[in-house]
Amino acid sequence: MAMKITEDCTACDACFTVCPNDAIATGDPYTINPKLCTECVGVEEEPQCVLECYEECVVEDPDWVESEEVLQAKYDSLHPTANPH
């Protein structure tokens, strides 16, 4: 499942720099590209943007339900040299 940012976003920039997939775009509100978000699977145990958000406005996107395996495959495709098989 990809994450998404709600209208409560204050554009504080806290999430922007921690995303390992460059999935977050600045704006009002900031947005997450679900094709790039892996819920941090492949890198971290928990979504880093969720941990960093002071407003707690990063939530699961019900329109992008994906299994751990699918998220890992997405990460591998985004970073082909990070996890050579």
Ligand code: SF4
């Ligand atoms: Fe980026 Fe991880 Fe947040 Fe997805 S969950 S937008 S990969 S920091």
